[in-house]
Amino acid sequence: MRHEEGTAVTSTETDAEQGFSLLLDDQLCFALYAASRAVTNRYRPLLEGLGLTYPQYLVLLVLWEHGTVPIKDIGAALQLDYGTLTPLIKRLESAGLVRRERRPDDERTVLVTVTEQGQELRERARTVPTAIGDAMGLTPAQFDEVRRLLRLVTANVSRPGQDGP
Numbered sequence: 001m002r003h004e005e006g007t008a009v010t011s012t013e014t015d016a017e018q019g020f021s022l023l024l025d026d027q028l029c030f031a032l033y034a035a036s037r038a039v040t041n042r043y044r045p046l047l048e049g050l051g052l053t054y055p056q057y058l059v060l061l062v063l064w065e066h067g068t069v070p071i072k073d074i075g076a077a078l079q080l081d082y083g084t085l086t087p088l089i090k091r092l093e094s095a096g097l098v099r100r101e102r103r104p105d106d107e108r109t110v111l112v113t114v115t116e117q118g119q120e121l122r123e124r125a126r127t128v129p130t131a132i133g134d135a136m137g138l139t140p141a142q143f144d145e146v147r148r149l150l151r152l153v154t155a156n157v158s159r160p161g162q163d164g165p
Helices: 011-018 028-048 054-066 071-078 082-094 116-125 127-136 140-158
Strands: 002-004 007-009 098-103 106-114
Touching: 028 054, 028 127, 054 071, 054 082, 054 098, 054 106, 054 116, 071 082, 071 106, 082 098, 106 116, 116 127
Parallel strands: none
Antiparallel strands: 002 007, 098 106
16 A cells, blocks of 8 residues: 555555556456366366366367367367377377377378277266356356357467567
């Protein structure tokens, strides 16, 4: 708290006058971070029952939706780099859930396919989205609006030229 001419001025008042705040509760980034951690923590027990981590679950979601997919495309869909993605896929392969193979016409491309065991896991995973949706406690309209706004934030901050002031 600062004093100016005998009047107490809080840092909040000064920040508000200047159009910014350094209060934790005013930070959108912290609200996103806290929400992300809370949701991911809610997934943990559900996925442990399936023998998966959250990132592994995301890889399987891509594969269940698209079938055989090049690793590069999985990385693009999940916004993960090759160095992060490869160990995830290797662990899924060791568990018998996916198979990796080089594309015959282009040895540089590695394709990932869900195995029969991985397809069976899909059936067991069908309860996960409902459980998470129930935990969020949002109406379908609120859910759609939150997802739309988060996608907008992601697109806006991912634009080229957004690296700094």
